[in-house]
Amino acid sequence: xxxxxxxFLKPLSFLPALAMMCVIYGFSAQDGSASGNxxxxxxxxxxxxxxxxxxxxxxxTQIADCADQxxxxxxxxxxxxxxxxxxxxxxxPFYVYGLRGFPLMLVAGFICVAFxxxxxxxxxxxxxxxxSVKDVGIDSIGAFFGxxxxxxxxxVFLAPARSARxxxxxxxxxxxxxxxxxxxxxxxxxxxxxQRRRSRY
Numbered sequence: 001x002x003x004x005x006x007x008f009l010k011p012l013s014f015l016p017a018l019a020m021m022c023v024i025y026g027f028s029a030q031d032g033s034a035s036g037n038x039x040x041x042x043x044x045x046x047x048x049x050x051x052x053x054x055x056x057x058x059x060x061t062q063i064a065d066c067a068d069q070x071x072x073x074x075x076x077x078x079x080x081x082x083x084x085x086x087x088x089x090x091x092x093p094f095y096v097y098g099l100r101g102f103p104l105m106l107v108a109g110f111i112c113v114a115f116x117x118x119x120x121x122x123x124x125x126x127x128x129x130x131x132s133v134k135d136v137g138i139d140s141i142g143a144f145f146g147x148x149x150x151x152x153x154x155x156v157f158l159a160p161a162r163s164a165r166x167x168x169x170x171x172x173x174x175x176x177x178x179x180x181x182x183x184x185x186x187x188x189x190x191x192x193x194x195q196r197r198r199s200r201y
Contacts, residue, residue, distance in 0.1 A: 013093035020086045021115060027082070028119050032128020039075045043067040046074065079135055080142030087112050087146025095154050105147050112143035 030038070044067040051058045058066070091108040099107060116139035120131040 010093070010096065013096060014090075017086065017089035017093070020082075020089045024082050024086065024115075024119060025122070028123050028129070029126060030129075031126055035129065039071055039078070040067060042078070043071045043074045046070065076135075076138050079138045080145075083112055083116060083139040083142035084146040084149075086115070087143040088150055091147045091150035092154070095150060095158075100151070100154075104151065105144075108147050109140075109143060112146075113140050116140060116143070 027035070044063060047058070047063045047066040047070065050056070051063060087108060090111050091104060094104055094108055113136065116136045119139075120133075120136055123129040124131045
């Protein structure tokens with residue numbers, strides 16, 4: 001029964017990846033003005049918080065200038081972060097299904113890069129936006145680190161448990177073989193004893 005429940009629940013582990021795809025698609029559907037305005041607001045907030053923490057004493061004009069300067073890297077970092085999270089959401093279910101190492105990198109990477117390329121193509125239909133090969137490359141870097149992070153985390157936290165489980169299974173099989181051999185020897189001894197008793201009569 002437990003295996004049946006897990007069989008039906010496992011596909012649900014892909015829901016976070018689908019949700020992340022919807023989020024990325026939603027951001028890409030914003031027109032150039034809305035997207036640029038959101039990037040500026042994020043950049044402005046970053047500079048504003050940095051100004052308060054570091055006590056730089058910048059006025060609003062200086063903060064706005066700094067926000068303009070960091071707008072591009074913030075935007076590209078957002079791209080990487082989106083695809084980092086997408087790669088994590090895609091890779092973990094595959095890891096649970098047993099896909100690991102280079103095959104995981106290949107499959108999850110292909111899904112993320114293909115989605116990035118499709119997303120850039122989708123932007124060609126959005127006002128004020130356009131496709132960018134550079135953005136696909138940036139997205140791919142984020143995806144690569146996302147997949148790598150999943151592999152490292154799962155290797156650190158899940159591999160010991162999996163190794164312990166394999167050792168338990170090996171010990172169980174070894175014990176079962178030993179008990180089976182002992183039962184066979186006991187059976188042979190009983191058979192021999194029975195034959196000896198019969199031979200006396």
